[in-house]
Structure formats: C-alpha cells, structure tokens
Amino acid sequence: MPFTNLELVEQVDAFPHPVYHSAEHAKQLSTLVRLTTAAGDTIGYLLPSVVAALKDTALSGTWWDIGDSITLRGNTIEERNENILKTVTSWRENKTFKVLGGWRNELYAVYAPAGQLYLTMERAATCLFGVVTYGVHMTVYTTNPIRIWVPRRNINKATYGGMLDNSVAGGIAAGMGAFETLVKEGAEEASLPEDLVRERAKCTGAATYFYVRDKRAGGEDGLLQPEVEYTYDMEVPEDVVLKPCDDEVQEFRLWDVEKVKHELAAGNFKPNCIMILLDFFIRHNIITPENEPDFLQISARIHRALEFPLASHALA
C-alpha cells in the first residue's frame, strides 16, 4: 500500500506534535531531560541513555551540571566548545554510542535566544543532545511540464544508502550562511556552476520539523533531531544537466511529477526530502485544497514551531 502524504509527513515530523498529539507529546517529554543554557533556556532534549552516559564522569569528565535539567559548564563559547569536545571525544574513543562512528569532523552551531551562538559541536553528536540542526535543500526543475532532478544516493553511504534525494542538499556548518552553503553543495554534489546557482536559486522558505532517527540514519534508534531546512527552487533550461561530482550521488534522473509522487508514496526518498518535495508541490499548485484532504495539517507540520531558540543566519 502506498503511503498517503500525511503518513509520509508523520514519518519525518515524528516526535509527537504538541497540538495534534498533545497527550503523547506530554508523555514523551516526561521521559526526557532538558539540555539548558546557563540562563535556563532549553536548547535540546536528552534520552535516558545519554543522561546515563553523562553521569559516568570517567567518560564524560566533570564538564556537566546534572539535575532536573542538564547544563554544560563553561562561561564562554570557547570553554563550552572545549568541554563538549572532550566529552564526545571520550565517548568516541570508548565506543559509547554507535552514532559517533559516523564522526564527520564538521562543527555545527547551537544557539541561545536572539540567535546568539552558544556553542559548536561535532555534527555526529548533535542527535545525542537533541539540538536543532540546519541545512539547505534545493529542488532543481525544468518547466512545461515540471520535471525534477532527482539523485540516487551512493549505495555505500552510511546514511540512507541507495535512497532517492533532493537535487541539492547539505548541512550548514558553524560560521556558514545558508545561501553560501547552497552554492558550495550545488558544486560538490551536482556539478552545478557557482554562477548559475547564484543567478537562479531562489529561497522559498524553510521546512521545520522534529525528526526521530531510525537505523537508516546510522547509529542508535530513537535519537532526536529537530531540524531546519532552508528551501530553494531553481528553474533551469533543458540543457542544464546535473551530474555527480563527489561520491555522495550515484546518478541523477529528470523525472516528471507523477514519477516523483510515485517514488515518494513508495517510501523510496530519504525521509526529510518528503517535506521539501511536498512543500514544492503545495507551492506549485500540484497539491491543492481540492485534491488533498490533509492539506492544512501537512502545511502546518512542514512549518512546525520548534520549542528551542533558533539561529539567526541573518546576523551570522
């Protein structure tokens, strides 16, 4: 049985929603511990398994205050960066969490209120702390009729190997802007000339949702990953051809809307691509109030209000 669009959305926005599933939301929250700033702002959620690991000071050092909530010690960004690096390096060496086997050597930013940088941490560790991560996703397409460039991920990739992906996508590393990340990823993943992306890529909003990871993501089941993906559209002429450049992508195909819908409904896309493609279909009059009974819930869940302070990439 193919999935409905709302069922697909629920696979991505999988952490119980405070409005649509308020009882489950409260129940789930009661099993978690909040990660807070020194000022008391909640910046992430910890599973019991991570709390237990933090309490093992032989591995996690003395860099944490652990009570009803958990706070990383350190009065400056630099001190906090050092303390979290020591923690996750120790865990990595001791193989405390499988997910750290996917160590990226890439720092992600975590923010306090008003878009203030609070700390940076290794990308692979973010889902252990349930902090918000940021990325960019672009749909590259031709018109009359609309056809979309769809890559298949390298079968050997540790995360979602062999699954379908969005035309261009990537995470925003600490210190990078959204658009600059897009230009870089367009060249690296799809061989798109920088000038073409700068001229034609248009920001169309942001997809926000609260993902719960499964085995396909690599690492432990159930790790928490609230996520922001800035979305871009890029209409291109027929003679622009997307090609793999690095080893992320195996091949690109130019598919019509029916084919993309079919592959979505079959569960063949990397989960977070679902949100970006459904948003594209909504913005382009393909999914409409007349043909989609769950139009309004889908629209709201693609733009979920996250309960953490968010980045202001405007100020970066």
Add this chain to the structure above:
Amino acid sequence: MPFTNLELVEQVDAFPHPVYHSAEHAKQLSTLVRLTTAAGDTIGYLLPSVVAALKDTALSGTWWDIGDSITLRGNTIEERNENILKTVTSWRENKTFKVLGGWRNELYAVYAPAGQLYLTMERAATCLFGVVTYGVHMTVYTTNPIRIWVPRRNINKATYGGMLDNSVAGGIAAGMGAFETLVKEGAEEASLPEDLVRERAKCTGAATYFYVRDKRAGGEDGLLQPEVEYTYDMEVPEDVVLKPCDDEVQEFRLWDVEKVKHELAAGNFKPNCIMILLDFFIRHNIITPENEPDFLQISARIHRALEFPLASHALA
C-alpha cells in the same frame, strides 16, 4: 517607529502561541470555555461574556448543554443549524452583541474531525464561538521587477474601512470550494475575467493563524477568530488592470515591493493581509534567512497548527 515583520505577525497571530508563549497560552485557555461536538471534539473557544449570554435561556433558548464545556444540541446537521440560528437570531434582535449588527446573511461551515461538516452558522456569529473560518487571498503581480496590485478598502466599510488590502480576498461560504470562491471574488472585487483567473491563479499554500479581533474588525474587542486563508499567486502581464467592481474597494494601485513593505511596516494593511504578503515575500526570495533575523518564527507562525478539526475542502 515602523513595525518589524515579527511584530506585524504578532498582531495577526495574536492568541498566545502554545510553543512560543506557553505560559500565556495556558493562562488564556483557563479563562475560556470549550465549544465541543457531541463526541467531545473541541471546535471553538467561548469568552466568558458569550458563556453568560448562553446561560440566559430567555434569549438562547434550551438549545445548549452547558457544563465544563458547551455543546449545541441536535442529532443532525439540520437540527444543529436550526438551533444555532434561533440563538443568534434572538441575540441579534435583542442587540446582545454589537458584532451581530454586521449580520451578513452568509452561512459559514464548521467541521468535526475528518473534514465532516458539523453545522453552518451566520458569518457574523463565528467569532462569538471562536470557530475556524476559511477564506482565499490572492496576490496579483507583474514581474521584472515585481509589482503588486494593492486595493484600498472603501472608507465606508464597517470593517477596516480605508485600509489597504490584498489584490483579491474573500471568505469561503458553506458549500463553496476554495478555487471557486477565488474566481467569484476576482470578478466581484477586482473586475478580473473568470477565464484569466482560471488560467493564471495558482494555489501556493495556506496561511493559518489565531487572530484576536479589535474595534477595527467591528463589534466587541477580544473576539476569537482562528483562520485559514488559502493563498494564491497570479502573475499578470502589464496590460491587465485591476479595477473596483462592487463597492468593497475604492481604488487599485500597482506598487513595487519597497512601497508595499513601507505600508506594511506603517500598519496600513488590514491585519490578515500581513500574513499573506510576508508569505509571498518569503516564497519569492524577498525576505530571506540573510536579511530577516526572525525568518523561522515568522515562517512557523504563518502556518500555525490550529487545535480544531479543519475543513477538507477536497471532499466538499
């Protein structure tokens, strides 16, 4: 001082948000009584002043069950329609609520879960029961550069007289579809040929928010109005000129983006137009992560998850 974009959004999505203002949300809810279906689904919120009026059976009849929540009696849609009509007609005759002075002779639909029609009620009464209302908003524009058709409402209109409005907008009456409503309003308000709208208007999503009415809306202050506005874009050539047809609109102007932003920031647009124009600016790469520090909160609040069963216009 001009308003920031987030301040503008807060004027429209004014009912406390369960994620961004959770304490205020809980406090506000504690002052309200839920309107529920016979099955117990919450379909609206009542202010204490409306609860008091319902308890006066000389005016409201015996058509209500009043306890911790309030339910309209009636086993069928027809019985419920009759009971609510008797109630609001009695209030209208006795001038119980000022807002019923704006009686429209237009029925709006209220839904139970799964998009099932539960009852229809006079449009002017919806904000007394805090039920979700539905409408369409279209931005008609030319390109290179983008300029937007902006009407000024007739100064004599009871609601928001003299304020700026979206190119085409209107409420969805019971039994009408979203697109059909748009075609009708385009002709009535902006003299747009039906064929042109059918060919060029494209649905781009829905703005959802929880408005709290003030005097400019007509009637009592503080009435609750959760709202869905299906949004449409219509790009037109320079020779398409919007003109008033009925008496809603005084004049149309074709303004560039800077002028529209200036008038928005000055507070000169009818409040709910704020959401549609900011959404247009986000989708068209005018408001971006790089130039708007509140990008993510604005995006989420334009697409608020409403805590009531919503229409499925797909099934209408």
